[in-house]
Amino acid sequence: MKWIGRRQSDNVEDRRGMSSGGKTIVGGGIIGIIILLLNIFGGENGQMLTPILEQMNQGQNAPTEQRELSVEEKKLAEFPKTVFADTEDIWGQIFSENNMTYKKPGMVLFTGAVETACGGASSASGPFYCPRDQKVYMDLDFFNELQTKFGAKGGDFAVAYVIAHEVGHHIQNLLGTSNKMREIQEGKSEAEGNKLSVALELQADFYAGVWAKHNQENLDIDDIDEALSAAQAVGDDAIQSKMQGHIVPESFTHGTSEQRKFWFMKGYKTGDIKQGDTFAGLE
Known part of the structure; x- marks a missing residue:
């Protein structure tokens, strides 16, 4: 990706120099459960787990x-x-073209652990978005794991894809999609609720693809391949197969590798935010 010498965001808070602060998370075995739910792309799961995090924190x-x-x-x-x-x-341009105003999110860089409006989290959670403070949280060490642990190709655009995915959750927050999904989830079974979570995550992948389409002038020839490799690596089926040796489809919360690649590419090919209804037929 062509990025050296270009504008950098002023909405980034770098907490990597902080060795401690805020409150510490306590709790034993439940931490492992939360890490599994938040791992790789926290997204909506981060808000759904807020009450648990607050009790533990x-x-x-x-x-x-x-x-x-x-x-x-x-x-x-x-x-x-x-x-x-x-x-x-x-996104400021896309929102303007659709007669809307884009409210910029913030981004926090951290290492080890971080305190958020959605509760405390550790680096094991992976990148995530907290809708309560409208910030994306990134532990930059995650991107080494994306290659070494999950087998994604190297390259800076894999990082860009992850950031764009988390910003996709901010878009959903601004458009009210996240709140609507939580309302629909009420009274649903766990399996039905998981399907809605998958739809939300796939839509965030779609928005990442839309962003990439509109950022075409700054892309290199290998960038889309790097994004697809990252999407492949973090599919629920790929992660479960690698981590536990078998897959449990009804437990998927983010989508399969093929689904994630499909929706990213649909966003990239169309560049149209109106083409990303991943919830069709789920209600």
């Missing part, structure tokens, strides 16, 4: 220690800041 306030980031750490933040600026510009 009853530790004592700890003093915050701030250290100066190294030159390498500061440089590492330049790319996500540039990508985030692109999401601001492109």
Whole structure:
């Protein structure tokens, strides 16, 4: 992706120099369950788990220690800041073309653990969006795991895809899709609720594809392949197969690898936000 020397977002808070702060998460085995639910792309699951996180997040306030980031750490933040600026510009334009006003989200870079308006989270949660403070949370170490643990291709556009996906959840929050989904989920079985969660995640992939289409002038020839490789790596079926040796379709919350690639490419090919109804036939 062509990004060096271009505008970087001012809406990024870098907390990587903080060794502690806020409240500590306590709880034992439930942490593993939450990590599984939030892992890879937290998205809507982050808000659905907020009551649990808040109950667990009853530790004592700890003093915050701030250290100066190294030159390498500061440089590492330049790319996500540039990508985030692109999401601001492109979604601002798309919303304007549809007679709407785009409210920019924030982004927080962290390592280890982070406190959010949706509760506390650790780096094991993977990138996620918190609708309560309208911020995307990113542990940059995740992208090493995306390659080493989940087998995605290297390349900076895999990072861009993840950021664009989480911004997709912000779009859903602004358009009211997230709230509507939660209303529909009430009274549904776990399997039915999971199908709705999958639809929400696939729509975020679709929005990531729409963003990529409108950012065409800044893309390199291999960028879309890198995004598809990342989508392949984080499909529910691919993760379950790798982590537990078998897949359980009724437990899917984000969609299969093929579904994730399909909806990203549909967004990329059409560039039209009106073409992303992943909920059709689910109600």
